[in-house]
Amino acid sequence: MLPLLVLKRGGVSLVFVVAMVLACTIGPWVLPYNARHIDLQHHFLPPFSGGHVLGTDEIGRDSLARLLMGGRASLEVGLTATAISATIGMFAGILTGTAIGGRAVRWLLRVIVNLTLCFPAIFLLLTLASIMGPSVSTIIIIISFVIWTETTRVADIQTRTLMQKDFVAAAIGMGATRWHIIMREILPNVLPVVTVTSTLNLARAILLEAYVSYLGYGVQPPDPSWGSLLNNAQEYLVSDPWLAVLPGLAITLTVTAIGFVGEAVRDGLGLKRDQA
Numbered sequence: 131m132l133p134l135l136v137l138k139r140g141g142v143s144l145v146f147v148v149a150m151v152l153a154c155t156i157g158p159w160v161l162p163y164n165a166r167h168i169d170l171q172h173h174f175l176p177p178f179s180g181g182h183v184l185g186t187d188e189i190g191r192d193s194l195a196r197l198l199m200g201g202r203a204s205l206e207v208g209l210t211a212t213a214i215s216a217t218i219g220m221f222a223g224i225l226t227g228t229a230i231g232g233r234a235v236r237w238l239l240r241v242i243v244n245l246t247l248c249f250p251a252i253f254l255l256l257t258l259a260s261i262m263g264p265s266v267s268t269i270i271i272i273i274s275f276v277i278w279t280e281t282t283r284v285a286d287i288q289t290r291t292l293m294q295k296d297f298v299a300a301a302i303g304m305g306a307t308r309w310h311i312i313m314r315e316i317l318p319n320v321l322p323v324v325t326v327t328s329t330l331n332l333a334r335a336i337l338l339e340a341y342v343s344y345l346g347y348g349v350q351p352p353d354p355s356w357g358s359l360l361n362n363a364q365e366y367l368v369s370d371p372w373l374a375v376l377p378g379l380a381i382t383l384t385v386t387a388i389g390f391v392g393e394a395v396r397d398g399l400g401l402k403r404d405q406a
Contacts, residue, residue, distance in 0.1 A: 140394020154201035163192035199353035223285020329392035
């Protein structure tokens with residue numbers, strides 16, 4: 131009963147995530163207002179007034195256009211960083227799990243992973259962002275560096291488990307090369323676990339981008355992101371709360387929905403919670 135509930139919830143969440151991606155991708159092009167257009171005569175309009183569905187901000191920019199444009203930036207950073215970290219993390223985990231580079235390489239990679247995991251992600255992220263400077267490409271690289279270790283750890287554990295299976299032993303006994311074993315036996319069986327981990331890492335990447343942009347080290351003005359929209363709205367939380375509620379709600383619903391999708395994928399693939 132519980133897996134069925136999770137799968138149904140995952141289906142609804144997947145529809146929401148797809149709708150959000152489409153809205154953020156297409157929405158800014160079809161809306162009548164530009165996200166950067168300033169209209170000082172119509173600032174602080176509440177939702178559903180003056181032709182603005184979600185109102186306007188402190189300098190008269192359309193809140194819906196800003197929300198969708200900010201969502202595009204947040205999702206772009208999250209998806210790109212997750213894809214990069216998943217690719218690097220998966221092959222690094224397989225490398226350590228099979229010891230293809232020797233014990234020294236496996237030891238070095240595990241030391242790097244463990245040291246990275248020891249630091250709180252947000253502190254490591256802010257430190258690197260302050261050193262490298264704020265930009266979209268920089269924040270993608272930094273978030274990828276922060277979250278790749280989780281994928282590596284999961285891929286490493288799964289690879290070491292697979293290396294003890296009979297079908298791998300049979301392939302070795304038949305004279306298969308190490309790369310053949312990795313590409314034909316290990317990789318197809320590691321991919322499902324990495325897929326689930328990457329789905330959950332996507333939610334984490336979106337949150338990390340929001341943290342960094344909120345603190346001014348992410349997407350820079352005049353381009354918005356959900357985090358920077360929250361930063362701009364904090365001064366008006368009492369007088370015009372919708373300016374903060376809207377991006378905050380978008381972050382919360384999107385991250386929650388992605389988490390439900392990840393759980394549904396995990397249950398659909400028959401994986402245990404400790405596998406991903």
